[in-house]
Every structure is written in C-alpha cells, then in structure tokens.
Amino acid sequence: MSIFKVIRVPIPTPTLYPHTTTNCYLIGNDQDCLLVDAGYDVMETRTLLEEAIKENGLAIPQRIILTHHHPDHAPGVKQLTDWSPIIYCHEKEKEEIITAISPLEKVSHLSDGELIPVAGEKLQIIHGPGHTAGHLSVYLPSPKILIAGDNIVAEGTTWIGPPDGDMIDYLQTLNRLENLKLSKIGPGHGNWVFRPYEHIEFVRNRRLHREEQIKSLLQEHKHLTSAQLTEFIYNDSIHPSIFQVAKRTTEAHLIKLMKEGAVTLEDSAYSIVS
Incomplete structure (x- = not known):
C-alpha cells in the first residue's frame, strides 16, 4: 500500500527578512501527487522539487495549487511546464496569477469548500482572504494538517496591506482557521508549526x-x-x-x-x- 505523504520543500527565494525560503508542499503518494505553491522562477526550484519527489517516492505532480500570486510563490510553475500540470487558483487571483506565470495563460479556479481528491484522501480548499483577496489555504482533514500559504508564517507575522490586503478579512480568516481540527500547520515560510492554536492566537494578538x-x-x-x-x-x-x-x-x-x-x-x- 502506498504511503500518503505531505512533504515541505523549502525553496530559496528573495523573500522578506527573516525568511530566506518559500515553502512548497508535495502531497500524495507514488501514484498521485499534487503541489501547493511553486516558489520563484529559478532552476533551483525545479531541482529541489525533483530531488524531493525522488527521495520520497512520489509521483510527478499533475496539479499545482497556487495559494496566491506573489513572486516567491507562483512564477516557479514556469520551471515545471514539462510536467504539463493543471494550475489552480482562486477566481479573485486569476488576473494576477496569469501575469505572474506569463507566458503560461491557462488556469483553473478553485472555490471555498471545494474538495480535491488526491491519493485516496480529500483536500479541502479554504478561501482565506487578507494577505491577498484570492488567497487560498489547503486543509487535510484526515491528518489534520493545514497548508496555510502566507496566512501563517513560522517566525513573526505575515504582512497585510494595500492594494490587495485587508485587515478585517485577515482577522476573520484567522478565526476560521482556528476552528479547524489541527495537528500542525505548514506555513508559507519557515518550519512546521506544531502548536497551531498557540501560533494563531499569537498572530491575532500581534x-x-x-x-x-x-x-x-x-x-x-x-x-x-x-x-x-x-x-x-x-x-x-x-x-x-x-x-x-x-x-x-x-x-x-x-x-x-x-x-x-x-x-x-x-x-x-x-x-x-x-
């Protein structure tokens, strides 16, 4: 029986201090796998992802979910075109995603609450605006894992601001994430968060x-x-x-x-x- 895995792959990116990497997540097994976020548009993105796929015995991802359009999360899909993946984002992020991954043009939409099957599990899509209007997080109900994108970072707090950030939305998103059954959080940047509720409370209090x-x-x-x-x-x-x-x-x-x-x-x- 193939083992279902969730693998964090930190990709070096020109992201914001104190972080130096952006997390991509491989989710699945040797038969079916998807990728959440694709890092920066450099060859190292492809190299590190392929190394992680081989090391963990995973299938080449045929689907890529982009949490949001920022340059340390989305443009790396241009390094992975020979995988011929389907690229997903929220509808409110579509134009920015297409700009970020140009000349690739085709993206599919995911909606809040949508269930995505992968390797015998079902992932739940969470539209969690605040950092951007169309920001997505991915929840794995069975292992109780949240892949948060930039809604949560491991050190400090994520930035929220105009033109596409909204503080009221962000605080509502934190409330929603806190109501999930969580064992750990995979943040957009930094190591796994093993005290999810304490960390969400820390972010809200900040x-x-x-x-x-x-x-x-x-x-x-x-x-x-x-x-x-x-x-x-x-x-x-x-x-x-x-x-x-x-x-x-x-x-x-x-x-x-x-x-x-x-x-x-x-x-x-x-x-x-x-």
Missing part, C-alpha cells in the same frame, strides 16, 4: 496589539502619517528592507479603523475620532 499602539500614538501625537506611525511602532527594530511592507501593514490597520469610524484621514495625516 495584530490587535498593533491596532492599540496605533490608537495610542494618535491619541498622544494627534496627527501622524502612516510612515510616522510605522517609525514610532518599530523604532528602528526592524530590518530596513521590510520597512515598506511594515508601513503597508500599518496602513491596513488604519483602513480598518477608518471603516470602523475610529480614525479619520486628512492631508495624508491620520487622527483619532474623539
């Missing part, structure tokens, strides 16, 4: 803490731009290379607070609503 920081700073300083808020929040504690994505995450919090009527924007400066 986001809510940032929100409180923003409100407190606006109470104290009255008027601040998103860049000024980000500087106050991090106080030179983050690597310069990620300042802009930190700023976008601050802006996602501000957009949420404006939607909730707690903050207002005028002449590029934000103020608390009294």
